[in-house]
Amino acid sequence: MSSQPEAADLHVSDELVINIKDMHKWYGSFHVLKNVNLEVYRGERIVICGPSGSGKSTLIRCINRLEEHQQGQIIVDNVELTNDLKNIDAIRREVGMVFQHFNLFPHLTVLENCALAPIWVKQVPRKEAEATAMKYLTRVKIPEQAEKFPGQLSGGQQQRVAIARSLCMNPRIMLFDEPTSALDPEMIKEVLDVMIELAKEGMTMLCVTHEMGFAKTVANRVIFMDGGEIIEENNPHEFFDNPQHERTKLFLSQILAH
Amino acid sequence: MSTEQSYEIGEYPDLAPPVTEVGIIGWIRHNLFSSTTNIVITVLTIYFLYVIIPPMLNWIFLDAVFVAESRDDCRAIAQAAGQELGACWAFIGKRFEIFVYGFYPVEERWRVDLSFIMMLAALVPVLFDHVPYRKQGLWFSLIAPVIIGWLLIGGMGLTPVPTDKFGGFMLTLTIGVTGIVGSLPIGIALALGRQSHMPALRMVCVAFIEFIRGVPLITLLFVASTMLNYFLPPGTTFDLLLRVLIMVTLFSSAYIAEVIRGGLQALPKGQIEAADSMGLKYWQSMRLIILPQALKISIPGIVNTFIGLYKDTTLVIIIGLFDPLGMGRASLADTKWQGLSTEIYVFVAIFFFVSCFSMARYSLYLEKKLHTGH
Ligand SMILES: Nc1ncnc2c1ncn2[C@@H]1O[C@H](COP(=O)(O)OP(=O)(O)OP(=O)(O)O)[C@@H](O)[C@H]1O
Ligand SMILES: [Mg+2]
Numbered sequence: 170m171s172s173q174p175e176a177a178d179l180h181v182s183d184e185l186v187i188n189i190k191d192m193h194k195w196y197g198s199f200h201v202l203k204n205v206n207l208e209v210y211r212g213e214r215i216v217i218c219g220p221s222g223s224g225k226s227t228l229i230r231c232i233n234r235l236e237e238h239q240q241g242q243i244i245v246d247n248v249e250l251t252n253d254l255k256n257i258d259a260i261r262r263e264v265g266m267v268f269q270h271f272n273l274f275p276h277l278t279v280l281e282n283c284a285l286a287p288i289w290v291k292q293v294p295r296k297e298a299e300a301t302a303m304k305y306l307t308r309v310k311i312p313e314q315a316e317k318f319p320g321q322l323s324g325g326q327q328q329r330v331a332i333a334r335s336l337c338m339n340p341r342i343m344l345f346d347e348p349t350s351a352l353d354p355e356m357i358k359e360v361l362d363v364m365i366e367l368a369k370e371g372m373t374m375l376c377v378t379h380e381m382g383f384a385k386t387v388a389n390r391v392i393f394m395d396g397g398e399i400i401e402e403n404n405p406h407e408f409f410d411n412p413q414h415e416r417t418k419l420f421l422s423q424i425l426a427h
Numbered sequence: 428m429s430t431e432q433s434y435e436i437g438e439y440p441d442l443a444p445p446v447t448e449v450g451i452i453g454w455i456r457h458n459l460f461s462s463t464t465n466i467v468i469t470v471l472t473i474y475f476l477y478v479i480i481p482p483m484l485n486w487i488f489l490d491a492v493f494v495a496e497s498r499d500d501c502r503a504i505a506q507a508a509g510q511e512l513g514a515c516w517a518f519i520g521k522r523f524e525i526f527v528y529g530f531y532p533v534e535e536r537w538r539v540d541l542s543f544i545m546m547l548a549a550l551v552p553v554l555f556d557h558v559p560y561r562k563q564g565l566w567f568s569l570i571a572p573v574i575i576g577w578l579l580i581g582g583m584g585l586t587p588v589p590t591d592k593f594g595g596f597m598l599t600l601t602i603g604v605t606g607i608v609g610s611l612p613i614g615i616a617l618a619l620g621r622q623s624h625m626p627a628l629r630m631v632c633v634a635f636i637e638f639i640r641g642v643p644l645i646t647l648l649f650v651a652s653t654m655l656n657y658f659l660p661p662g663t664t665f666d667l668l669l670r671v672l673i674m675v676t677l678f679s680s681a682y683i684a685e686v687i688r689g690g691l692q693a694l695p696k697g698q699i700e701a702a703d704s705m706g707l708k709y710w711q712s713m714r715l716i717i718l719p720q721a722l723k724i725s726i727p728g729i730v731n732t733f734i735g736l737y738k739d740t741t742l743v744i745i746i747g748l749f750d751p752l753g754m755g756r757a758s759l760a761d762t763k764w765q766g767l768s769t770e771i772y773v774f775v776a777i778f779f780f781v782s783c784f785s786m787a788r789y790s791l792y793l794e795k796k797l798h799t800g801h
Contacts (some may be wrong), residue, residue: 206430212751233703233704235700235703235704258706258708261703261704261705261706262706265704265705266701266704267702268697268700270695270697270699271697272695272697272698272701273701274698274701274716275719275720275799276719276720276723276797276799279742285707285715286706286707288709289707289715290706290707291704292712293563314672318799321799322798335705338706374620420523
């Protein structure tokens with residue numbers, strides 16, 4: 170199913186960073202992910218789309234073990250996800266995640282949000298962690314908000330803080346779960362811009378999104394899911410202009426209609 | 428509405444609000460006379476206060492007698508001054524020491540005073556952020572309970588004072604403060620245990636909480652005072668006050684646990700997911716992310732429970748300990764002062780009110796301080 174990524178993109182290396190093999194997941198008796206196979210190489214930018222309830226969130230949440238899979242294998246950076254807490258910790262240190270609803274810590278300032286994990290997970294000295302945090306806050310263009318609390322920021326600013334917070338752990342892979350769908354239209358761009366920057370720097374990204382413009386310009390591969398299965402995957406050019414599967418065509422016609 | 432003056436579009440200046448909206452007049456209009464219902468309530472309240480307050484002031488201050496040798500003496504003094512007899516506070520004055528110290532030996536009472544001062548000093552760095560030397564202060568707060576325990580009980584160089592000499596306000600404070608300080612951590616542990624993924628741990632916590640909540644405190648105190656003797660090996664003596672302290676602490680920790688569980692459940696799942704996704708360990712997430720927020724939400728409920736516990740300390744009268752209420756009743760047996768129960772109960776009520784009201788105010792202060800605009 171998975172082929173070597175398209176040569177169209179220069180950043181992609183041939184180093185396999187995520188390898189999902191014959192993976193199944195159930196919620197109780199509900200078979201939510203069915204026989205998922207996915208190989209991700211370093212530097213890939215993968216956009217995952219599909220109708221609501223198709224299992225997109227569940228899939229990327231399995232990659233950092235926010236959800237447990239019951240069958241098959243998930244190997245991240247040569248570490249297999251098992252019940253071994255050491256492996257889970259190791260993988261979470263390498264994988265950053267950005268959520269639809271930001272999930273910033275409301276009782277901590279923006280700077281504390283960013284410096285927290287480096288200090289406690291990586292034992293970075295506080296001064297150093299705060300300096301790194303400032304560096305990433307500058308990259309997402311909100312260094313002046315460092316001392317504020319998340320509740321005092323706009324949605325777009327909060328999401329940029331969330332991205333900076335993930336980057337502070339210096340992850341090798343970033344997962345995004347609909348990072349812009351809780352935002353007002355005028356804030357979507359400021360978040361997408363940050364993500365485009367990241368892509369340019371060669372970050373490996375898996376992104377669940379319905380922003381097709383983003384998919385076309387940034388992704389090197391688009392994956393379409395429905396009913397817990399990967400139905401189709403292709404480079405964005407082929408995916409949008411020449412979808413193979415009926416369900417993909419239907420989905421695209423619906424999403425491009427408005 | 429038209430204004431007398433016209434301005435260029437986009438040049439309209441900020442004007443001061445109308446007088447009726449600001450200052451004392453504005454406040455009174457808004458708060459006391461904003462609607463017919465409001466006016467009626469305001470008038471009724473003023474009338475009610477007019478009926479209640481003057482006689483109360485008369486009784487407490489103006490007609491009261493502060494120095495006297497007996498109740499008859501009080502009466503005589505009031506008559507000589509041509510007043511009606513108000514409160515006979517002289518009674519409280521004569522009994523004051525026993526209200527404060529109970530039966531604590533007179534020559535050792537400085538230890539109670541010192542303990543009280545140490546308790547206040549230990550509370551300051553815990554309750555307030557911006558005090559000088561807070562770090563060192565917190566270390567002191569940590570060891571203060573041990574020192575206070577030693578001061579009160581004695582031994583190791585101090586004359587031992589058996590705990591059945593404890594009484595009055597110092598007994599209330601001993602039980603109340605121990606219960607509060609002890610039940611918070613136990614309550615947190617129980618709340619977390621109740622949410623644990625380990626079924627055995629969860630069941631133990633649920634069973635404990637539900638048992639304690641299902642039994643009246645008085646029953647637990649009776650168990651403490653009588654039944655424990657059957658369970659303990661014969662010959663062991665297990666101090667009655669210590670048993671009461673344990674029971675009161677366990678009792679309120681069950682309530683605290685439920686209050687905190689409410690706080691934990693109010694947090695969005697995304698908080699723990701974000702913490703997990705960054706690789707924080709369970710205890711780190713709890714300490715840094717979950718508990719600070721859950722406790723903040725739970726402050727009103729926690730303080731409510733503490734106030735309840737503090738007032739429930741009066742129940743120890745039933746198993747023969749003399750808290751202020753018990754002291755008061757005992758004092759009433761004195762023929763010289765017979766019939767002055769109102770004075771006693773008002774006095775004790777004021778003591779409890781001051782303590783509990785301070786806790787309530789502190790809780791409001793804390794809520795305001797921790798508010799971060801979400
Ligand atoms: N904790 C859960 N327990 C039971 N069922 C769940 C749980 N979480 C999700 N599901 C179900 O699993 C399916 C896939 O959910 P998922 O959140 O992965 O979908 P999605 O593709 O991300 O959808 P959306 O675009 O709406 O976010 C849905 O049918 C959902 O109802
Ligand atoms: Mg989703």
